[in-house]
Amino acid sequence: MKALVLSGGAGTRLRPITHTSAKQLVPVANKAVLFYGLESIAAAGITDVGLVVGDTAEEIREAVGDGSKFGLDITYIPQERPLGLAHAVLIAREYLGDDDFVMYLGDNFIVGGITGLVEEFRATRPDAQILxxxxxxxxxxxxxxxxxxxxVIGLEEKPERPKSDLALVGVYLFTPAVHEAVRAITPSWRGELEITHALQHLLDTGADVRCTVIKGYWKDTGNVGDMLEVNRTVLEDVERRVDGETDASEIIGRVVVExxxxxxxxxxxxxxxxGAGTVVSDSYVGxxxxxxxxxxxQESELEFSIVLRDSSIDGVGRIENSLIGRHAQVTTAPSVPSAHRLVLGDHSKVQIHT
Incomplete structure (x- = not known):
């Protein structure tokens, strides 16, 4: 059994962070979201992984390498444009061959992994199994x-009038029967080959499509709010470890100082x-x-937030519910004149207390 991991999306809902970084590599608890998925695949006993990459291919290659650090053998599959999940299956046909496979969206996060689901699929082997x-x-x-x-009797993609409240989670398990289905469908109104349409084709042709309703935690980390929520969930299980220096400081509870x-x-x-190499001085981190x-x-307060590498926060009072990108600088403004000075990228969001 193989895995097909999709890491080619543009990440428009995470802009401006994703103007300069792959959305799958934005970290939660200081580890890229993509890495959690790769670790889940390895834990399920799958070693051969096709990684679909797009515009951020070079960055993902640098981060993932050949997959050996995850116990995986990675093959990179270029996708010129993100033309839908079914399109990713279509272009991966040669790599997948006639093997069963799990398709995993690289920006999704599932607590508890997928080992049980993979074992169930291997034992029963329907044509497709969805979460x-x-x-x-x-x-x-x-x-x-x-x-x-x-x-399962029907599937729709982003319907105006949904027939249920059951959404597809970004993990799918397939036999080779899916290849005929992705060839049979046409692009949707969005110009994409939708995996829901391929699944519906399987249903229409009498294939065995089964479902598992998961009760555990799942998030599509497509926006800042979801990233912060996943970060919170992962940190809930962190164990105290202080390997760095703590000088005249108070360390309370489950804190990791690398x-x-x-x-x-x-x-x-x-x-x-x-993280390693970070200095926190005269500050509160909640x-x-x-x-x-x-x-x-330095001289700041920070809570319920993610700060990416090589950034600085100096003397700005309290920051919360925030995602701060790489090499960002957050500083105080001059007291006179009473004005805010901003340099913002496209799609930025700023809240100013007046």
């Missing part, structure tokens, strides 16, 4: 309709992760915060 979860607004997802005995980091005259209340490597936090 579903209940959501408050299914209009933003692919949606499944189930029959009276729980069987080797090479320094905490000086500060108060850290976990769960918190502080729960559910991840600070990546080589950052500087």
């Amino acid at each position: 579903l979860t209940r959501v408050s607004d299914p209009r933003a997802f692919g949606v499944a309709e189930l029959g009276p005995t729980g069987q 080797e090479g980091a320094r905490v000086v005259r500060s108060r850290i209340v976990g769960p918190v992760v502080i 729960p559910f915060t991840s600070i990546a490597e080589n950052c500087r936090i």
Whole structure:
């Protein structure tokens, strides 16, 4: 059995972060979202992985390499444009051959991994198996309709009037039967080959499409709010480990201070992760915060936030519910005149307290 991991999306909902970085490599608890998925695949006993990449291919190659650090053998599959999930299956046909495979969206996060699901699929081997979860607004997802005995009877992509609240989670398991289905469908109104249409084709031709409704935690980390929520969830399980220096500081609860980091005259209340080479001085860092490597936090307060590598926050009071990109600088403004000075990229969002 192989895995097909999709890492070619543009990440428009995470701009401006994704103007300069792949959305799958944005870290939660100081580890790229993509890495959690690759680790889940390896834990399920799958070693051969096709990684679909697009414009950010070079960055993903540099981060993932040949896959050996995950116990995987990675083959890169270029996709010129993100033309839909079914298109990714189409272009991966030669790599997949006649093997069964799991398709995993590289920006999705599932607590507990996929080992049980893969084992169930291997044992029963339907033509396709999908994962579903209940959501408050299914209009933003692919949606499944189930029959009276729980069987899948229909699928729609981002419907205006959903027939259920069961959204497709970004993990799919297929036999080679899916290849004929992705060849049979045509692009949707979005100009994409939708995997929901391929699944519907399987249903229409009498294939065995089964579902598992998951009760555990799942997130599509496509926007800042979801990234922060996944970061919170991962940090819930962090165990205290202080390998760096703590000088005249108060470290409370489940806090990780990586080797090479320094905490000086500060108060850290976990769960918190502080990356190697980062210096936190005369500051407060509160729960559910991840600070990546080589950052500087000085005379500031920070809570429920993610700070990416090589960034600095200096004397700005309190920051919360924020995602701060790489090499960012957050500083105080002159007291006179009373004005805000901003340099913002496209699609930026700023909230100013007046």
